[in-house]
Amino acid sequence: MRLFCFLTLFFTLSIQAQFQINGIVTDADNKPLPFATITTVDNNNTITDVDGKFILNFSSKSSFFTVSYIGFQTKKIAIDENKKFYPISLVQKTDDLKEVVVSNENPALTIIKKVIANKNNNNPQKKLKTFEYKTYNKLIVTANPDSIQGRIDSSATYKDLEKKKINIDSSDYKFKEIITKQHLFQTEKVSQYQFGDHKLKETVLGTKIAGFKNPIYEVIAFNLQSISIYDNKYELFETKYENPISNTAPASYNYKLLDTVNIKGRETFMIYFKHKRKSSGLEGVLYIDQENFAIAKAVMRIKGVLDISGIHEFEYVPSEKIWFQSNTTFKIVKGKNDDDIKILGGTIQFDGDISDDFEPRKKTASDFTYLLSESNNFDIHYNNPTVIKNPSLYIEIKDDASQKPEEFWNTYRKATLDEKSEKTYELLDSLSVNRRIEKRLGFGRKILNGYIPVGPVDLDLKKIISYNNYEGFRLGLGGITNEKFSKNFRIEGYSAYGTKDGVVKYNLGIGFLLDKNTNTWLNGSYTDDIREIASTVFAVDKRVFKIYDPRPINISTFYKYDSWKANIQTKIIPKTEAVVELARTYVEPKFDYLFNYNEHLYSNYIMTTAMVSIVWAPFSDFMQTPTGRNESDKRFPRFTFQYTQTLPNVLGNDFTFGKIDFKTEYEKKYLNGQKTSLLLQGGYAMGDAPLTHLYNTMPNNLTKETVIQRITFAGRNSFETMFFNEFFSSQYVFFQAKHGFKRMQIVKKVSPSLVLVTRMAWGHMENPEQHVGPSYKTLDKGFFESGLELNKIYKGFGLGGFYRYGPNQLLKFEDNIAVKISYVIDLGL
Template sequence: MKLFCLLTLFFTLSLQAQFQINGIVNDSNNKPLPFATITTSDEHQTITDVDGKFVLESKKEFRFFIVSYIGFTPKVISITDNRKFYSIALDGKTDDLKEVIVSNENPALNILKRVITNKNNNDPQKKLRSFDYKTYNKLIVTANADSIGRGIDSIFEYDKNFDKLLIKIDSSNYKFKEIISKQHLFQTEKVSQYQFGENRLKETILGSKMAGFKQPVYEIIAFNLQSISVYDSKYELFETKYNSPIANDAAKDYNYKLLDTVAIDGRETYMIYFKNKKKIRASGLEGVLYIDQENFAIAKAVMRIKGVLDISGIHEFKYIPEEKIWFPDITTFKIVKGKNDDDIKILGGTIQFDGDAEDFFETRKKSATDFSYLVSQSNNFDIHYNTNSSIKNPSLYIEIEEEASKQPESFWKEYRKEDLDLKSQKTYLLLDSLSINKRIESRLRFGRKIINGYIPVGPIDFDLKKLVSYNNYEGFRLGLGGITNDRFSKNFRIEGYSAYGTKDGAFKYNLGAGVQLGKTTNTWLNASYTDDVREIASTTFAVDKRVFKLYDPRPINISTFYQYTSWKANVQTRIIPKTEAILELSRTAVEPKFDYLFNLDGKLYSSYVMTTAMMSIMWAPFSNFMQTPTGRNESEKRFPRFTFQYTQSLPNVLDNDFAFGKIDFKTEYEKNYLNGQKTSLLLQGGLAIGEVPITHLYNTAPNNLTKETIIQRITFAGRNSFETMYFNEFFSSEYVLFQIKHGFKRVQLFKKVNPLIVLVSRAAWGNMKNPEHHVGPEYKTLDKGYFESGIELNKIYKGFGLGGFYRYGPNQLSRFDDNIAVKLSYVLDLGL
């Protein structure tokens, strides 16, 4: 089984234990009782889930357990030999717990009001000036072998005479059970130090160990499964934020019910069940809060979402008498597949569950991998309070020490809560051996290069984007390009490309080099020379991430370019916290390849020189950044994020012809929903001041052909382009555009036809200052605004899709058909 297939198995609810029983708790009407308290004879406790089910496990056998629930008579259940499942029915009682009633209103709501009022006195990050502690974390992906059938299935099919024919023998479940009986599917360990001070929390990873990898996958190490603090107004559970059940306005979203009183750490607590008021389960949290009866602090919290995935986050606290505070002790995160009709892809498609529902053609049978689950547990120790110790690089959310992945076994024995069991030991041995035999790490590195558009060959990564493309000016553009990699040098790089256009018959090329000035801040000093062509009036941000596609559809129909030869020198760095910046000096000679003259004070320019200084900066204030031994990375991408770019010409420097300045900006926002839906917003604008030729103004990314019929205008859709706007129809010296997209979950139409529906709306406004400067092209301005909306059906079949867009508003055309654009799309899903 390939590594990425193993990673798809990330996920249900119980750790392996020596002694385990399962059961369900109902009332006398056979309705499940969620979050009933289960207490064993050795004082071990657990609670039932939202369906009344429970898993009770222990390192040693226990003789009996007690089931209790507010308003019901507790019941003692004796353990019977060889019995693993217990169905318990509780009887209601008339004397409801009057001693826990605080007032005449809902007692649970009254208690929650006191919790909210006392948050600042109970939140460690509010009450304590500073603290630090260490954490040992273990994450496993495994399955309960006892839940998997050992049978070998036969797969049959009917022929045209309706005779049943044996196709093959399916032994996958049998093999899977054999594997999971001996080892886990995946396993990681991590030791971290957390430091809090000046309202900042930082994690420093002291040691990391990942089965099958000599060099850990930092994205997995840094992934935040759940909120560290339960007192935040927004509680995050697996990439989705929910209004907290103890937020100031929580009462509008949640209903509360007092379940029981339970002793934790020798202190009495109220056990309060909360559930979101919305009908859709996945729209909010559900769970239990254990509230200290004296100071109304949280002594334990169970946060859960049960929808397409069954996800739970459990926070256990330890009472510190000298500080009079409940401090985090154990945190547990669990995932199991819920009830859903579609395949679910999360974490960029790395983790996938198959749907359970029947379709029109076949009934899906549960496979062994449906029983796989993920569980992550963190144990805190070596805790210090109000130490006033300084935090190095406090703007970083995570810092991984240089030697973290090289720690000896003695390090792990010191920090593990308990020794690894035989199954965990075998997991490291078997996955490490599998990784070596299958060259998994090298294949993973190769896969990352491919995703970014490179093929590594020895010391050079060849650029797939440079191989072939097409546009109406160059025709087929054939080329070769690449950049040196770490095998060549870690501190020096050379890059370049050459290309030839079959239609314009001209060669283009680039050659550049860079030297690393700082590894921790990803600081490079670069220089390059380029002779190439570019679309006129196009907007590019220097700090934008490289996006690789097998094809770039929009340029196919572009025919208006300018040629440029340019010398550039720049510094790119992440030295400023939560930013990426480029400072650049350049001298560029420009020659328009279309009928155009720039009129400046009566002097007509058919070509010109532009010497400029440019600063481009991307700021992601809500993202988390991680410092790894190989550099600084954005570990958790959050929105909104902002990009600002300023370009200033340098008069009388290296034959510069014009005096001007340009300000460009954009703001991006995305929200992903657990059910697969996604909303994205884009606000972008630009302002050109001074003597700016049309080649360097703005066209707001048109993507429509000037053809007579809709069929003739069918082309591939762009990413953020105006699909109904014709090429060279509008130009602006100042503009602002807004785009909103909302993608719904995929719709199952047929067995292999399940499109992703996306609604799109775009609007733009602009103006042209000094139109008399531009001689040649005819164009319109956006002073009255431009509006279009449409629908995209992406990934209809094997990545291909179709979209339709309509143009309306002040710039609507007189012919109805001319306002319609039909576009094809193609999305390559690598499943990574």
């Protein structure tokens, strides 16, 4: 969701000046010199990129700048006011290089090893007990008007040598006219950072987003670059890469000593680094203090579909003998890619890699668009007693953060807003109102969660239509009241009709908000519906919206239930969400089944239960907003526990039993586009539990004669070769491992994703004599299947094949095979 909002703003808000020059630095053979140092008289420095190119912005007019590169003669370049592009060729030194000799090995590698060895002495989060500071951040999406030709192109069409029509291309002209007056997008933020007890917390004091009255929390929480330069994983645009100064980095990176440079009055080594596998890691430059081997400046870059760079600048603090971060800069420009990229229905154009067979496409105005985020730290305090409120939160946004007066911003801005920035707020605020952008973004949020807002009610898209073998087509209508109705009270419900069973089902519930900060709700509901037998439902599982839910299509065995429930939902315990519930449920199996309890056969029964369900995400980051607490960065592993106990002699309860259920999820994404996910799940029923409330281990295969007849849609975490109602257990453990490889391009529009899947389960049935009617097997010897999926072969559709093996393998070879269709909707996120 955060990426959806951020990219939507970045790439679809298209409707921006200081003195600037650019150029390229090469050697005598016209080969680019990456990371050459460009210096002005007022110390406004920059470096060339990997292609030798540079852009230099002047805060004040300068008459010249110098270009230096180790092993080459330094060159002084005069600035011509009418000249924008400077091709610069450096001459290699003919005398012996006077280079710092550290050892007989690669001097850069030796320096990097010393940086790694001294990290704890130089990392503020290791050396300092506490610190706090404030940050002013400004983010813009804009373009340099001088880069755009801005002419009006015309072309004519002819028929029988007569001119019939004139086409005028004025898009670049209009874009330049707009971008000269304003930015495309602009935000400002003032935050307080506090560090103590090995935890860092950000409190957003003020936030301002052009075109939006209310803050977009997903954008505020979006992590553009790592705060610390010393973490083993460095993050750029929500992707983590191996840090060039991590403990294992010397085995993965190449290093080169480029130069020695003076920064803030201290001598530093300038070291270029590049990952040995180009597609897997970062490249850039580290400026390393020659005395204490601390990072004095860092340039981190990844170049691909997007050209992304992060720059960290530091100030040396003599009293603490440490370099402390003072400024960060993050920039995105369009990179190179073979095809245009589609995000949420909009196309973003990227240059393809040029070959002999293709002509480069004409540059459009959007090719010059870039995102720039700059942060300045101030009011810094070290080792002072610091009290951090709610330290388990990663980000807290003050209730009045979006309502700060202009005096607040003038206090914290590094410089007053220029006319262009002021115009941006004025024009985008007006544009947002006219085009209802804020409302459309809110509408998009709800659609992704499976709702359509209609006035004070959000209609539930999941309730409109579905299909299963018992009800046939299930047609319905449902929804929940939204903030237009009330922020502290809600009503929800649905009604559905099965075309095959001819029965109406319904639900009605109400909720009262007890505490906004911890999202604590008191709820009550009544439900008359059906549910799959022996299925496991975790009360704290997040609602997942799918345009289709394939597995229920094949289910035919359900039980009817009438249930009164009262529960409390809360996030009061840090990094958790919990549900505590009391329920009285009347159950009537809708299949041939009797439960034998104390020599009495029950065809229906009453259960009064108490249940506690909790999900714990110890490694995730959480954000406190004025509307509640949210998981801002989902990390793994995460753990879910649930305990259910019937209450004897309470409201007519018939049986006494308890159930313990658990689930552990893990997911790891690799830099090369691959992903591994693991799932461990289990349950244990104690006492006299009917079959309806035991475990079926998620089967998803039909009892048909041939493989072709059994072709259905694949489930997400289900056994594709296990037949429905084949196995039941009173205790079980289930394990699933999936590994997805990077998408393979077969032809231009066919790029499937290969996923390897392995599943296994063990189980046991206590007191099988209690369950009269259905015939089934147990999982004492285990159940095993493996297979592969080719997802997104074309238009989201894919195909999978699975094979059953082990003790429960069937006699006929073809009965152990399942072929499944998959469909993955791709929103471009």
